[in-house]
Amino acid sequence: MNRMILMLLPLAAMGLVACDRPAVVVAPVTPVAVPGPPGPQGATGNTGSTGSTGSTGSTGNTGMTGSTGAQGDTGMTGRTGPGTTVIVVPPAASAPRN
DSSP states (O other): OHHHHHHHHHHHHHHHHHTOOOOOOOOOOOOOOOOOOOOOOOOOOOOOOOOOOOOOOOOOOOOOOOOOOOOOOOOOOOOOOTTOOOOOOOOOOOOOOO
16 A cells, blocks of 8 residues: 555646646736826918819800701782782781790
8 A cells, every 4th residue: 555655646746736827917007198188279270272273164166057948939920000009018016025
């Protein structure tokens, strides 16, 4: 039995060494910056420059001339003889257009 205890002692020692506890890692504490009171307001900046004006577009092409209409028929010859009076009646007045 003494031999058995002597054999178990190194085995138990190796078992305890294998179960080593990990070291506790402590994270460093970083100081937190606390903002101070606000300072006075700064001066107003300068106004920006005005942008350039765009260029004028080009003029379009002139359209084609329309075709000439057909000539009307010749009217009838008047039959006036001696002593005939021709009375021309002006057209009736039409309503004004909007």
